[in-house]
Amino acid sequence: MIEVQRVSKTYARGVYALRDLSLQIGKGDFVFLTGPSGAGKSTLLRLLLRRDVPSDGQLIVGGRNLAELTPRQVQAYRRSVGFVFQDFKLLQKKTLLENVAFVPRVLGIGASQQQRRTFQVLKWVGLQHRMSAYPMELSGGEQQRVAIARAIVNDPLIILADEPTGNLDPDLSLEIMNLFREINARGTTVVVATHDRELIRRVGRRSVTLDHGQIVETT
Amino acid sequence: MHALRYFFSEAAASLMRGPVASALAILTISTGIFVLGVFLVVNANFQRVVDRWSQSAELSIYLADDVTPDQLAGIDQVTSRSGLVAHQEYVSREQALSRFKTDFPDLAGAAGNLESNPLPASFELQLKADVRESTIAVDGLVSTLNGTPGVADVRYDREWLARLNTVVRIGRIVATGIVILLAIAAAMTVSNVVRLTAAARRDEIEIMQLVGAPFAFVRGPFVAEGILQGGLGAVVALIALTFAFYFVRTKFTALTFLAPPMAAGLILGGILLGCIGGYVVARRVR
Numbered sequence: 001m002i003e004v005q006r007v008s009k010t011y012a013r014g015v016y017a018l019r020d021l022s023l024q025i026g027k028g029d030f031v032f033l034t035g036p037s038g039a040g041k042s043t044l045l046r047l048l049l050r051r052d053v054p055s056d057g058q059l060i061v062g063g064r065n066l067a068e069l070t071p072r073q074v075q076a077y078r079r080s081v082g083f084v085f086q087d088f089k090l091l092q093k094k095t096l097l098e099n100v101a102f103v104p105r106v107l108g109i110g111a112s113q114q115q116r117r118t119f120q121v122l123k124w125v126g127l128q129h130r131m132s133a134y135p136m137e138l139s140g141g142e143q144q145r146v147a148i149a150r151a152i153v154n155d156p157l158i159i160l161a162d163e164p165t166g167n168l169d170p171d172l173s174l175e176i177m178n179l180f181r182e183i184n185a186r187g188t189t190v191v192v193a194t195h196d197r198e199l200i201r202r203v204g205r206r207s208v209t210l211d212h213g214q215i216v217e218t219t
Numbered sequence: 220m221h222a223l224r225y226f227f228s229e230a231a232a233s234l235m236r237g238p239v240a241s242a243l244a245i246l247t248i249s250t251g252i253f254v255l256g257v258f259l260v261v262n263a264n265f266q267r268v269v270d271r272w273s274q275s276a277e278l279s280i281y282l283a284d285d286v287t288p289d290q291l292a293g294i295d296q297v298t299s300r301s302g303l304v305a306h307q308e309y310v311s312r313e314q315a316l317s318r319f320k321t322d323f324p325d326l327a328g329a330a331g332n333l334e335s336n337p338l339p340a341s342f343e344l345q346l347k348a349d350v351r352e353s354t355i356a357v358d359g360l361v362s363t364l365n366g367t368p369g370v371a372d373v374r375y376d377r378e379w380l381a382r383l384n385t386v387v388r389i390g391r392i393v394a395t396g397i398v399i400l401l402a403i404a405a406a407m408t409v410s411n412v413v414r415l416t417a418a419a420r421r422d423e424i425e426i427m428q429l430v431g432a433p434f435a436f437v438r439g440p441f442v443a444e445g446i447l448q449g450g451l452g453a454v455v456a457l458i459a460l461t462f463a464f465y466f467v468r469t470k471f472t473a474l475t476f477l478a479p480p481m482a483a484g485l486i487l488g489g490i491l492l493g494c495i496g497g498y499v500v501a502r503r504v505r
Contacts, residue, residue: 078431091423106432108222154430
């Protein structure tokens with residue numbers, strides 16, 4: 001599903017964010033990327049989301065080299081990827097319903113299907129009773145559940161999550177991870193970047209540890 | 220249809236979010252279109268007056284006192300063969316005196332005291348509308364007539380008409396320049412206001428980009444916002460122009476307003492300006 005082939009990413013003044021990194025993630029896998037701050041976890045997710053391209057090496061997802069995609073192909077690719085960020089990235093002036101429905105709406109999906117899908121995913125994350133609330137009225141855990149609902153409303157093949165529990169306490173973090181496990185159980189590939197080793201231990205899935213842009217441990 | 224509804228609902232919400240900036244853009248567009256409208260009204264009315272003056276302008280062929288019937292036929296032949304004449308009328312010496320007395324009643328008594336009629340007979344010509352500004356053709360006719368036997372003098376009020384036309388043409392060029400500058404200023408204002416909107420909506424745009432929304436969905440609301448601003452600006456300008464027109468017409472009753480297609484053109488012009496302003500910003504969003 002995801003093949004990272006000797007990928008390097010350098011920024012200004014030749015600083016390496018990733019250095020000659022190779023990794024394979026199969027379809028339906030659940031993988032944690034872990035390591036200290038600056039290890040390269042977020043950079044790898046940026047590349048996987050095609051917000052950036054490698055300086056060297058190849059990143060193949062679903063048989064497509066991400067660096068060679070045209071702008072329109074990038075759009076098509078991103079429709080197959082759901083994303084979740086530490087800061088939730090919810091639209092503060094929109095209700096929960098609008099935040100989640102925003103995705104099918106801007107993808108041109110019909111109104112009735114928008115409503116059906118949105119309701120389904122909000123119900124799945126347990127927030128169907130708060131659909132008309134605004135993000136500011138929710139707790140951190142609830143906001144992240146909305147972000148997860150938004151990530152899966154388009155039924156993506158891959159979910160990328162960058163420190164999704166960074167702002168949450170341990171119990172809420174586990175609750176969020178359980179949602180990811182359920183998503184994964186339906187066949188969706190899940191890649192979660194986190195520095196929370198305790199959480200990884202409790203969830204008990206494959207983890208890839210990065211440091212200074214290189215893989216230092218795989219368990 | 221779904222997309223258009225989305226574009227315009229987002230654009231309307233955006234206008235409401237920044238009412239002052241939006242009002243400024245609408246005002247700038249309406250100023251530009253108002254000036255354009257004033258120019259068009261003035262131009263249309265001025266052109267009407269100039270046309271009327273031009274139509275009444277005559278080429279007068281004064282005949283020698285001893286002109287013979289053959290010479291009259293020769294003159295007639297020259298004018299009719301020129302292809303420039305729309306209407307031709309022979310004015311006898313008696314008719315000329317009669318007209319003089321009618322046109323200048325104060326001098327009628329003095330004219331009656333003269334021993335003989337001093338006014339010559341003449342042909343009064345009206346030129347065809349399409350040749351009126353053709354200096355070379357009219358000059359050629361005047362020159363031919365001057366050399367035709369039986370012609371004492373030829374008078375054509377071409378010069379002042381030419382001057383009038385030059386003034387009108389310069390006026391049009393200056394006004395067009397002003398309108399173009401105002402149009403550019405209006406489009407730039409829309410562009411800046413829409414850019415502010417883009418900054419305010421950057422989170423939304425980022426999410427749209429991340430979920431792979433088509434470019435049209437990302438950019439559409441900006442173009443729609445420009446269209447709304449431009450259209451509203453044009454409507455405001457047209458309302459202001461209507462009020463100004465009826466106010467001025469209390470003093471100049473003969474004035475006429477813009478023809479409906481021209482008014483519709485102004486609205487479309489405003490929409491187009493707004494569209495350009497919005498598109499300038501939208502095409503930068505990738």
